[in-house]
Amino acid sequence: xxxxxxxxxxxxxxxxxxxxxxxxxxxxxxxxxxxxxxxxxxxxxxxxxxxxxxxxxxxxxxxxxxxxxxxxxxxxxxxxxxxxxxxxxxxxxxxxxxxxxxxxxxxxxxxxxxxxxxxxxxxxxxxxxxxxxx
Numbered sequence: 001x002x003x004x005x006x007x008x009x010x011x012x013x014x015x016x017x018x019x020x021x022x023x024x025x026x027x028x029x030x031x032x033x034x035x036x037x038x039x040x041x042x043x044x045x046x047x048x049x050x051x052x053x054x055x056x057x058x059x060x061x062x063x064x065x066x067x068x069x070x071x072x073x074x075x076x077x078x079x080x081x082x083x084x085x086x087x088x089x090x091x092x093x094x095x096x097x098x099x100x101x102x103x104x105x106x107x108x109x110x111x112x113x114x115x116x117x118x119x120x121x122x123x124x125x126x127x128x129x130x131x132x133x134x
Contacts, residue, residue: 036064036078039092041111044104047094051101056094063094072096078109 043060051059056074063074073095080088092106 030084032080032082034078034080037061037076037092038078038109039076039090039106040109044092044108047101047104049101049103052099053096053101056101076106 037060039060046059047056057063060076064077065075067073067075073093076092076094078088078090078092079086090107090109092104092108094104095102
């Protein structure tokens with residue numbers, strides 16, 4: 001008799017918690033997934049019209065899309081999803097004529113932050129510290 005009452009109470013609870021609308025707080029962890037080529041403003045500043053395809057590939061990397069129907073156009077795409085939500089999406093494209101770069105346009109990521117070099121006095125104090133091997 002007691003087991004039947006416990007079973008009757010636990011069955012509806014189990015059914016309610018198994019429903020997706022009731023248990024929204026039990027969602028799995030979603031990874032932050034950046035995908036594609038990160039094209040920064042520094043890299044674009046180094047691009048010059050007339051560069052060869054191999055020079056551009058060295059500077060920006062291999063393009064994400066290489067369309068066989070438009071062999072003279074390279075597309076670089078970047079997307080960043082955080083927590084399952086698309087936060088950032090950027091595209092950058094280059095147009096070639098033969099083997100030389102003719103034009104380029106699109107959105108870029110901000111330039112990389114450059115930190116100032118460490119002070120020389122801090123480096124010399126580390127190197128002048130007495131060694132423990134005597």
